[in-house]
Amino acid sequence: GENVEQHPSTLSVQEGDSAVIKCTYSDSASNYFPWYKQELGKGPQLIIDIRSNVGEKKDQRIAVTLNKTAKHFSLHITETQPEDSAVYFCAAAIQGAQKLVFGQGTRLTINP
């Protein structure tokens, strides 16, 4: 399978709170899982990625966790700020088809 499902489609949180976005994938051979942030009028920007031999990765306020058994991975943003407002996409590298498959995106809004 080549599906990546992403939830929720929209997320609104208060500034300073945490935000969590979850994705599940179907290809058990997937080995690379990037997360992208897309602001209005711009292309997606890579914010963090994780490989299948690692369970968690953190970069300042952003962290990603991977559960290979359950085939799901999550993005965690702590101490959210207004500039975190954007659309976030998860993706999984599908080995058989040799392509990156994206989730449908999550529109994150940070309320001041």
Add this chain to the structure above:
Amino acid sequence: KAGVTQTPRYLIKTRGQQVTLSCSPISGHRSVSWYQQTPGQGLQFLFEYFSETQRNKGNFPGRFSGRQFSNSRSEMNVSTLELGDSALYLCASSIQGAPDNEQFFGPGTRLTVL
């Protein structure tokens, strides 16, 4: 270091016409991938070029084609445009190639087909 650049940024065409989009990757990157982004279908992979050779192709009709030059710049062509081809076309460059290495996206070309 300059990022990925795409030209033109906006394009309006009519049905039946053809269009060519251009992408200049980050210096030193030999891989260029193209994606189509629409509200309904999201981000979908079109194809990847690495060192002037098409390595992978997504599930798009033959009207969508591309090429890569010796300086790694890439062009994408869509012939016989249809209304459904209206989309944001993104290219992404990578040092080692997609899909399991870092890809850096350009700002995209917004194509509108009337």
